[in-house]
Amino acid sequence: MIFSVEWFYVVMGVIGLCCSLYTFIDKTNSRRLTSGLFYFIYALTLLFGKVIPPFYIGLMVIAMVFIVACGGLKKGRDDVPSEKTIEKSRSRLGNWLFFPAVLIPILTVIVAKLLVNVKLGGKALLDPSNPTLVALGLACVIAIIAAMCLTRSTPKTAVRESRRLIETIGWAIVLPQLLATLGVIFTQAGVGTVITQVINHIIPAHSLFAVVFVFCIGMALFTMIMGNAFAAFPIMAAGIAIPLLIRQFDANPNQIAAISMFAGYCGTLMTPMAANFNIVPTALLNLKDPNHVIRVQIPTALLTLAFNICLMYFLA
Amino acid sequence: MVLIGVGLIVIGFALRFNPLVVVTLSALITGLIGGMPLVKLITQFGEAFTMNRYMSILIITLPVIGLLERNGLQKQSAILVSKFKKATVGRIIIFYLAIRELAAALGLNSIGGHPQTVRPLIAPMAEGAAKAKYGDVPEEEKENIRAHAAAADNIGLFFGEDIFVAVGGILLMKGFFDQNGIHTDPILMALWGIPTALFVFFVHSIRLILLDRRLDKKYGSPVKKGEDAQ
Numbered sequence: 001m002i003f004s005v006e007w008f009y010v011v012m013g014v015i016g017l018c019c020s021l022y023t024f025i026d027k028t029n030s031r032r033l034t035s036g037l038f039y040f041i042y043a044l045t046l047l048f049g050k051v052i053p054p055f056y057i058g059l060m061v062i063a064m065v066f067i068v069a070c071g072g073l074k075k076g077r078d079d080v081p082s083e084k085t086i087e088k089s090r091s092r093l094g095n096w097l098f099f100p101a102v103l104i105p106i107l108t109v110i111v112a113k114l115l116v117n118v119k120l121g122g123k124a125l126l127d128p129s130n131p132t133l134v135a136l137g138l139a140c141v142i143a144i145i146a147a148m149c150l151t152r153s154t155p156k157t158a159v160r161e162s163r164r165l166i167e168t169i170g171w172a173i174v175l176p177q178l179l180a181t182l183g184v185i186f187t188q189a190g191v192g193t194v195i196t197q198v199i200n201h202i203i204p205a206h207s208l209f210a211v212v213f214v215f216c217i218g219m220a221l222f223t224m225i226m227g228n229a230f231a232a233f234p235i236m237a238a239g240i241a242i243p244l245l246i247r248q249f250d251a252n253p254n255q256i257a258a259i260s261m262f263a264g265y266c267g268t269l270m271t272p273m274a275a276n277f278n279i280v281p282t283a284l285l286n287l288k289d290p291n292h293v294i295r296v297q298i299p300t301a302l303l304t305l306a307f308n309i310c311l312m313y314f315l316a
Numbered sequence: 317m318v319l320i321g322v323g324l325i326v327i328g329f330a331l332r333f334n335p336l337v338v339v340t341l342s343a344l345i346t347g348l349i350g351g352m353p354l355v356k357l358i359t360q361f362g363e364a365f366t367m368n369r370y371m372s373i374l375i376i377t378l379p380v381i382g383l384l385e386r387n388g389l390q391k392q393s394a395i396l397v398s399k400f401k402k403a404t405v406g407r408i409i410i411f412y413l414a415i416r417e418l419a420a421a422l423g424l425n426s427i428g429g430h431p432q433t434v435r436p437l438i439a440p441m442a443e444g445a446a447k448a449k450y451g452d453v454p455e456e457e458k459e460n461i462r463a464h465a466a467a468a469d470n471i472g473l474f475f476g477e478d479i480f481v482a483v484g485g486i487l488l489m490k491g492f493f494d495q496n497g498i499h500t501d502p503i504l505m506a507l508w509g510i511p512t513a514l515f516v517f518f519v520h521s522i523r524l525i526l527l528d529r530r531l532d533k534k535y536g537s538p539v540k541k542g543e544d545a546q
Contacts, residue, residue, distance in 0.1 A: 005370065012375040046375075049366035055355065058362030065340040081386060090388025095396065097389045100380050101436055108426040133370055136426055140376040147383040161382025165431075166375070171336050173372065178339050180368035181361060182325075185343040188360065189318045189350030225322055230485065234492050242496055253500045257489040258478065258508035265474040269467075272329050276371060279335070281430040281466040285439055285459075292463040293470070300471060300520045307515045 002120060004127045006050060008137030013047025019163035026076035034072030038064050039166065042174060061178070068171050075167045079160070089151065100147040107139035108132070165284075172283040172290075175275040179227050186226065195222060196239035203240065208249050209313055215240045216309045219260050220267035220301075227273025229264025236260065251316035259315075263308045269301035270294055321346030374431045381436050389436050394444025403445045405461055406528035409468045410521045412438050416472025417517055421479040428469055439465040450535035457531070464527065468520070475516045478509045 020043055023029065024036035041060050049057065067073055080086070090097065111126070112135035118125045126134045148158060166173060186192070199218055204210045215236060222232035241260060245251040268274045272291065282290050289295070321342045328338030347357040381389075397403050412428075419427040428434075439462040446453050446461055477483050481502045493500045 008373070008376060009369050012369075012372065015375055015379065045365065046369055046372065049369055053359075054362035054366060055359040056362065057366055058358035058360075061362065061365050062340065062358070065336050068334055069337045086386070086388045086391070089386075090391055093387060093392075095392065097384055097387060097392045098437075101384055101389065101432065104377065104380065104432050105424075105427040105429075109424050112426065130370065132426060133373060136373060137376055140380060143380045144383075147380045151383050151387045153383055153386075157386070158379040158383055161386055162375075162378040165378045165382050171334065173375070175335055175339070176371040177365060177368045178336060180371050181364040182339050182343045184364035184367075185347050185357075185361065186318075186321065188352070189321070189346045191318050191322060191346065194318055225325070230488055233489060237489075237492060238496075242498065246498060253493055253498050254504035255508045257486075257493065257500060257505045259512065261478055261485050261489065262475065262509060262512045265478075268474060269470060272335065273325070275335070277430075277470045280374070281434065281469075282463070284430055284435045285462040285466060287459045287463055289459075292459060293466045296460070296463045296467040297470065300467075300516065300523060303519050304475075304512065304516045307519075308512055311511055 420476025
């Protein structure tokens, strides 16, 4: 292929590496060396993930977590320019400021939809393993260039701004990746099978409503634990949906599938384990309470879960 | 026994220990209890970490967002919104929820997202609408408005995407049922998602309208402000 996902990991790694250099020399940060080291190691794992043997990557991640555990990760200076400078360039650029930001989704969609099957000289243009990700990466690289031209900024400014944002997010930037890792370990250790056994033990198999209720709540709860409805579905479906709902009560599998996934998503809205959706945004939006987004989502999630239970019961 | 890891997560999060530490400890302890030798466990840990690098793709959006913010993007978003007299916090977020959910239902998941859309555009727009209508509101209220902007992004995405036939979730379920010898149809699976998708939009919009009402009550509607001035 011509554009591979690995390329964009390299771009991410280079961005992270440059940012860590700024953190190392940031005298206003009382923990600049350990903080810099945290981002430096992380950038290396992104950059050389394919080259470094997994055992050493594992040790590097543990080292990063150790830095965080010892309070070695601190936020440095927030070097935004003065209000006046911002206002000056804002009034110069006006609505053009939206252009690079809007470019990201538009280019991603165009590239992902139109170029997905394009071949050049017998090679696929986009990495077939994850064309959307490659499209997003390409769109961002183009948008970075557009933003630099538009604002007449140097790559140095772009890196300094990235550092500001990365430090705003802080440790949360690694959390989604680490949670996905936890999911893999959980699966290998057989956590799912144990949970199914527990559920099958307590479920009253003769009552349709009870089965539907336990299934939907189980999807939500299990998703909350794993942080991911995709991980919950196979386990809950194998344990309850297929033997009880579909085989015993003769429910329509299409309906069961659609509704159960949504029951899982209700769980996603309520768990810090879905860090990408619930925790990273609180860091991005400077919210004091890391659970603020979850708090806002809980009422909608519970009502929707109740709706899903009723819908599945009446359809089945 | 392996459930100890799950218990650790729940307790760790509840006691507000640093999530990175909680997650790593839980992974290592679960692996050890599950009978993996330490070297193999750390290898698998590293392997899974590398495999999931795509989770951190947001890093690549940061230079764009940073540069634009440095040049006043957030302020410009607020100004753009203040030109629409009818814009309120709730209406802006409902509008975004609708776009996000519809786009996701058409398979356009990449429209939206927290770093590239919510932080630079939607959150400042919603805050800008609050400012235009009520003047300065306290910081907690601003935080709450931003949290609502983030929530709309999640809700729109989750309940929109499973209506699109070729999305990962649908394909995963189809594959799973196939393996178990049960016939399913991705199109029907997507169609049966529509009632819930409509319900969630309806419920969440009502909550946003109620948010507008609460803000009106607390900080005074523009009409009242005019009366006060007289």
